[in-house]
Every structure is written in C-alpha cells, then in structure tokens.
Amino acid sequence: MKHRILELYSGIGGMHCAWNETNMPGEIVAAVDINTVANDVYKYNFPDTNLLNRNIQALSPKEIQKLSVNTILMSPPCQPFTRNGKYLDENDSRTDSFLYLISILDQLETIEYILMENVKGFECSTVRNIFMEKLKECGFVYQEFLLCPSTVGVPNSRLRYYCIATKNKNWSYKTKPEIMRALPKTYATPYSLDLIIEKNIEDKYLVPDKMLRKANLFDMCYKDSRRSCCVTKAYSHYVEGTGSMYTDATPEYLELCFKRANSFEVGSEEFVNALKELKIRFFTPREVLKLMSFPKTYTFPEKISRKQCYRLLGNSVNVKVISELLLILFQQ
Template structure:
C-alpha cells in the first residue's frame, strides 16, 4: 500500500494535520509543516510536538528540500486576503500571493509530489491566481477537482463557505459525474450519522446520496459533535457550547449593544446555524461572527421593540432592554468545537483570547477537510 508523507504549508493551528490524523486506516502522516506566525507555531507545538513545525517563510523552500523531506503530498491553506470580499481583491498583484505562487512554481521540478489539497476563501474560484494554479497543475499531469463547501452542508451549525481543490497525479477522480472543469457544490457521498455501517444499501435513504464505507466510517468515528448531525438533521448550537460560561466575561460591551444592536447576528441555543467566525471576531461587529442570546425569559422581539423605540431618545432605556437578553460572544473553546477541533486541543497559557479568535478565524473546519482528505485518498 502506498505511504503518503504530507508537507503542511501555511499550517496555522494544524487543522489539516488533525484531518490527516483522523484517517485511521490510511497510511498517511504529516512529516513537516511550515508556519510564519509565532503564536500559531507555539500552539502547533503544544499539540503536535516541536519537531514537526518550523517557523519560517515558505519563500525559502526549494525543490531540493522538498526532495530531502521525502514528501509526496502537499496540503495547504494559503493567505486568503488577496481574494476576500472585505479586502482590496488585488489577486496576483498582492504580495501575500507570493509564497503560494512560489510553491506552485516548484511543482514542475518536483515529480515526487503526487497529491495536493488546497483550501481558500470563497472568491478564490474567480481569481487569476486560481487560473495560474490550474494551468501549472495541468502541465504537471495532475487531475483536479474543485469544491465550494460549507460546514452547514455536513450538519455543522456554521456557515463557512470555502474553496477546496483536490489534485493527484496520474489518478483520475471517478466519484463525480461532471466534466472536472466546473466547481462541485455538493459533497458526493452520504455523510449522515444515521447511516448504519451495516446497512448494505448503496444509496442513503436519508440524504439520497451514494454511500462510501470509508466516508461513513470517518463520520462515525472522528467528527466529534459533527458526527451527531446530518444535512437533513443539522446540529443545534447548544451541543457545541460550554456547560458553564461566565456570561459577564464574554458579554458584548454596552457601547457595542447601543450603537450596533441592529446589526449583531443573534443566535440562540436552539439555532442550527451561525455566521462565519473571522479573525476580527469580538473587535469587529458586522460579518465577523455570531453572538449568543443567553436569556430564556425575554424574547428577542420584546427586547428589540423597546430598543428601537428608545435608542435615539433614551439610550439608557434602550440599553437596559438589550441587557436583558444577556448577549455574549462565543468562547474560544466554543468556536473551536464549531470548527470541529477535538476537545483535547490545547493552547499555550500565554495565548490571549483575542489571539485565539484571530488564529481560529484563519483556520479550517476540521470535519470538512477530514472528509476531503478521505476523498483524495480513497476515491
């Protein structure tokens, strides 16, 4: 059986490393990773040891080193700022593309690389950088397939639409009936927890998708809270929350409530979705992630009726009404769970909550990439 040695680039918190470790029956491991952010490196070392990750600029990587590392796969999540909707969308003209472009230019001289997994933000699929990437991969003999997927597609209560590319050399993808030039917007196999591994049916009666035993096994064994859910029966936020939380510690400040009350993305314990958590969570308001309503005695409608009546004439009355909702931020641990990191994931003691939010906002959803790694290996 082929043994797959992975080089993880732009490693961040190691979400792709966890996805690799989740492949219980596959001969695959991360042998080296590169990350330039010091706090990310410290956290990576806390969870995977000091020998795997290097704190260095990827522009220093050479074809000779790729060969010496004895790797045949590269998994990476390059910087998304050149393509994000909140950025300037400079695309290939953004210096933050340089490291990714450098890696791509190494591939024609690195025949040992047989597998690729690449994650990026929604918007990358229409970029010039994507066109350059596909041109290089095609010239190297890679077969590729592209996805636009969100954790909500897998029953995880979080909207985080992302671009993914799977590529392998000399091995066609046979699981999808499409021309491999369009982007796939649906995972090809059943990912329902309710699907029994002993059920020999080829089509899941729950989601009507084809059943793949490798995928079903991963959903059963490795997805944590996500494994309890499905596209048909999405999970509730309450199953991802801390049992006890200091509401005051994570309370949304009064000045934010008063000024931005109407643009906060409010969620309750019973909601089956939340907005994408970004690196700006807790210090940016719009588009940076949801906040949680903890009150069970006052409805959102009641509180906001008073707030909107008085916010321009009696700020104290307006603020008092919203305070009754007990609105707080999701804790870093809760964001971790929603991103499907395992509960035993740990942080260095000197990493602040603000830094945790920033690093999590730049990370990948572990459940989604776990299934994509399986798709790359087994399909």
C-alpha cells in the same frame, strides 16, 4: 500505503487535525508557517511534529524533495482575494509565496496529492488560473469545490474554495469541469448549538455596552439554533460581519426585549439597559473550536490571549470539511 505529508501555511494545525480525523495511514513530516503565535499553538498541540518557522519562498525544491513527501496540504493567504484585501489578486505581495510554490511544482517529483483551501473569490482569480494550468502541466487531475460546513452537518457558515488534485491513475472519483457545491454523499441535518454551548461562562464574554449600542446589527443564535455565522479574525473587535452572538434567552423573549429597546433611541443608555438582561455574549474560543470541528483534545496554551485565539481561529479551516475531502482524494 503510509503517506508522508507536508503541511504548508500550517497555522494552528487544522489540516493536521483533519488528517488525523481520517484515520488513514500517514504522518505530517513537516509543517511550515511564519506566524510565531500560530506556531506556538501548533507546537502545543503537536509537540512531535517537525515545525518550521520559515517563509515558504525560502524552501528550495531540493529541500522539499529531501523530505520524501508525497502530499501537500495548504491554505495560502486569502486576503488578496477578498473585499477587505481590495481584490489585488496576483498583484498582492501576499500571493508571492503561493506563486513561488506553483512555479516549482514541476520540480517536486514525489508529490502525488494536493489539497488546497482558500476563500470564496479565489475561484475568480488570475492566481487560480495559474494554479490550474500548472496542475495540468504536471499531470494532475483535479476537482474544485465551494463548500460550507453546513453541507456536512456542522451548524456554521464558512463558505470556502477547495481544490483536490492527484496523479493517481486509479482515482475512482469522477471529476467534473464545474466547481462542485456538494460532496458525493449526503450528510445529516446540522445539529443544534446546544451540543457545543458551554455552561457557566465568565462575564468577560458578555458583549460590552459600547457594542450593545449596535445590537440591531447582531446575528443572534440560541441553544436550539442549527446555524451560526462564520467567525472572522475580527470577532469581538467589530460587530458586523465578524460572527454570531449567543444568548440563553428564548427567541420569543429576545424579540420582546428588542421591541422594548427599540422604543428608545437606538444606541442610547435606555436602549442598552433594555437588552442587558439577555446577557448577550460572544462564543468562547472553545465553542468556536467545536464549531470548526476541532477535536475535543485540542486546546490553546494559557499564554495565548482571547483576542489572539479569535484571530487564529478566523484564519483557520473547518476540520470536518477538510477530512471529508481527504477521504475523497485518497479513495481508490
């Protein structure tokens, strides 16, 4: 069976990449997003896909039905369910489009499969409860997950909520009432970052002096590291909690340099100078794409700035995790 897929909140096309990764028969019939910069990147990589720059609330059930799609892949806005978003849940206007979609789900008679991704915290929300009740009402069976890319062999932390749902009576996956924190099969230990690190990186990726003053807050990675922190849309703009930094130096030499730096006043010029030889830098957008399991052929248009790249990646999905979930969702 060749599946016809509607990709909502399509962003830069992480879901599209994940579908391609499965090698299952099907096509993205339409992709929908209101972010024009993300749409430029999506169109650059998938020029033949019908990309709609639309507010999802402007899509009528009749219009969706005309697409003859049987699958919805989506990653609704996560800010209403995060600390920075003040946990406003259903009272946040950014949930309106998803709540609208939930409200019309019973009118989308051709939809048989759904995959939804969101931030950790969604599982505790009122919106999640509304979504689950609607799935049951429409005859879907579903499974919820909280998964990190490291569980599928990717050296990156990006814990996210996922829900897969189907009306297929022959679905062989045995659902459980609890939220699963692992997939049914086991995966290899995460590979080392050496496999994704680029050579001869431009100096523009070096951490600037004003940020080196806060170097004690950095999460540091090396070529032999088998882990890295989640890159957020604020990466390269803020220091703490936005993603890891990288150095070619060994952990031993880095420890020595930090020990020397900390003999001075933290944040002082002497402190910064003691760390400069480490050439601590940001991961490049290309390296972050690899950490998020995008294919080698995926690229950003030249007109997209580095800051825009990080913002778009911070809002995207891990392709490997999604593709593994899709394989489960469509198994007979």
